[in-house]
Amino acid sequence: MRAYKVLAPGRGEMVDIERPQPGPSEVLLRVAATGVCHSDVFIRDAIPALKMSLPVTLGHEVVGVIEELGVGVSGWTPGQQAAAYVMRGCGSCAPCRRGLDNFCHVGYLGLGTHFDGGMAEFMAIPADAIADASGLDPIAAAPLTDAGLTALHTVNSIDRGRPDPERIMIIGIGGLGHLALQIATYRFHAEIIAVDRDPKALELARKLGADSTVLARGSEAAEILAWAGGREIDVVLDFVGSDSTLALAAAVTNRGAQILVAGLGGGSVPFQAVSVSTVAPEVSLLRVSAGSRHELAEALDLGRAGVMHAETVVYPLEQAGRAIDDINEGKVIGRAVLVP
Ligand SMILES: [Zn+2]
Ligand SMILES: [Zn+2]
Known part of the structure; x- marks a missing residue:
């Protein structure tokens, strides 16, 4: 054979x-x-x-x-x-x-x-x-x-013991991200924001039910903070996992948010045990597998x-x-x- x-x-x-x-x-x-x-x-x-x-x-x-x-x-x-x-x-x-x-x-x-x-x-x-x-x-x-399995496990890993998320941000609308987007849209009455650096991926995200899309070109954190009125993203699903996507996730989330990282982009984010830190207090950071x-x-x-x-x-x-x-x-x- x-x-x-x-x-x-x-x-x-x-x-x-x-x-x-x-x-x-x-x-x-x-x-x-x-x-x-x-x-x-x-x-x-x-x-x-x-x-x-x-x-x-x-x-x-x-x-x-x-x-x-x-x-x-x-x-x-x-x-x-x-x-x-x-x-x-x-x-x-x-x-x-x-x-x-x-x-x-x-x-x-x-x-x-x-x-x-x-x-x-x-x-x-x-x-x-x-x-x-x-x-x-x-x-x-x-x-x-x-x-599909990893996308599902990532969405399943959103802690349902916390208040239902109002805003879910999905970074990377590739092989996994476009599947997670469909499950998240089905499971949650939340506003879904898709982030990608490829306009074609964002087009696909809109077709699959994303409420808004953000083109990643370096200024996306400021853009999201401006229209969301602050660090108002409750859940981030990061299917890239690079320094820049983790920094974006940390920048747009506030107390009680969850950051779930499925991407293996080799990035890291400072997790400081001080009162004012990159990652807000009560934020959980989970690497799913x-x-x-x-x-x-x-x-x-x-x-x-x-x-x-x-x-x-x-x-x-x-x-x-x-x-x-x-x-x-x-x-x-x-x-x-x-x-x-
Ligand atoms: Zn694989
Ligand atoms: Zn075993």
């Missing part, structure tokens, strides 16, 4: 390999669609922090049809459409036992990073790491399994209900390398999806 493998750091290639066999407790999926994520750029580079062992097949947003069941698998039948859970925790710590692999104390390993993923015609995966994806268009569903097994099922349900819909650009599997390059160069609005 054909598969896109990382053979050496930065060297991804389409290769012919043996079709995998499902091991005990595994299923074999005939891949229908695999989303391409911005992190595939770093995974292809096999950056040292990921501690990968090569070669490995890329692809961690996978939807397919069950082709074969391994020994000991029950509850699934060949022909069913299923979506892969993007990570695998240790399986034995307290969070893992509750399906919260994203909280795994040992640290989780990633599909298409530490074990073979779905940029291939077939993929073997443990039967307890798939969720029912019946009734969904596989191309639309693939991005829900990672981008992917989502749980339950949230994968929830993300797929939101897809079925039409609440969350990913904008997709389809590439044939053979063009996996080009799709990753296009994402790296910012040429893809929404989500790229590979189809074998």
Whole structure:
């Protein structure tokens, strides 16, 4: 079968390999669609922090049809459409036992990073790491399994014990941000403000229900403070996570606000324990990471209900390398999806 493998750091290639066999407790999926994520750029580079062992097949947003069941698998039948859970925790710590692999104390390993993923015609995966994806268009569903999962977990992480937010600001209307925007619009009677440096992304944000949009060009904090009448943003969802977006989040939030950071832009913000500080008192700052097994099922349900819909650009599997390059160069609005 054909598969896109990382053979050496930065060297991804389409290769012919043996079709995998499902091991005990595994299923074999005939891949229908695999989303391409911005992190595939770093995974292809096999950056040292990921501690990968090569070669490995890329692809961690996978939807397919069950082709074969391994020994000991029950509850699934060949022909069913299923979506892969993007990570695998240790399986034995307290969070893992509750399906919260994203909280795994040992640290989780990633599909298409530490074990073979779905940029291939077939993929073997443990039967307890798939969720029912019946009734969904596989191309639309693939991005829900990672981008959608993280977007959902970010919105789910808004503390509902606090007064309902009146103003939610979403920074970065890319692969994750455009999905979080749809969930936030559905969940909250709040004014949604979208921030991005690309006017086309803001156009998409308006189409998806943002009440107002702000073009990021360096003066956005002053702009938002002026029309909001001060630091009146209750919740910031930051899908960029750079120095400048974190500074913006801190500048527009006041006491009791929440800043949830999903972007991995490498930024930082001073968190001083003094009375007058960059981050206002009573502001909580949370770095979110992917989502749980339950949230994968929830993300797929939101897809079925039409609440969350990913904008997709389809590439044939053979063009996996080009799709990753296009994402790296910012040429893809929404989500790229590979189809074998
Ligand atoms: Zn990803
Ligand atoms: Zn664990």
